[in-house]
Amino acid sequence: MSAIAQKLKIIHQKITAATAISKRAAGSVELIAVSKGHAEESVRDAIKAGQNIFGENRVQEAQNKFKNLRSIHAPLELHLIGPLQTNKAEDAVKIFDVIQTIDRPNLAEALAKAIKKSSRKPRLYIEVNIGLEPQKAGILPGEFDIFLKFCRESCSLTIEGLMCIPPQSSDPRPYFIQLKNLADQHGLKHISMGMSSDFEAAVACGATEVRVGTALFGERAAKP
């Protein structure tokens, strides 16, 4: 068994345990393997171990890494979890099955246009800046209602979920609960939250998708 296969097994056991402890249905949480900063080889190991869902931060990196893998492994599901520039919206629609980081009106408009031109229809989530952090992407909770309305009514986008990255230094659970409440209030069924350090807490708070990188693939090389 590869090192990645072993780690994958452990993460699945932890998700299963956290799901059971919080009395949620078995299988109600999906694992997104965050492969940003890791080579295609690592993705291949994860695929061999049964993982089909991957998350990437950048359009270009995802294009390079998954171009070949796509053609040889059809069940692949690719999520964009990093910030998206409007001029990359068309490329993102071409390669991603889920775009989790819609956070501003001009991006919603650019995606609507790109989807109209394309035969693909990725699932779309809004990113919420749940900790009100100035340096972070995401729509502020106070602007969420009006932004969701804009996406739905002005752009005719189908929004299916929410994602957040809570502040690093504090207990993430109150933020996870806030995101879950926001999703419930608006009938959004996908809730993407929880990373290597806090995915079990996220499961306990209602995550339907956790995004795990380091715990599966190891440390990433420092950003260039």
Ligand SMILES: *Cc1c(COP(=O)(O)O)cnc(C)c1O
């Ligand atoms: C990198 C990243 C992750 C994975 O983080 P780890 O701590 O390595 O598990 C999850 N979500 C987003 C948005 C990321 O950028």
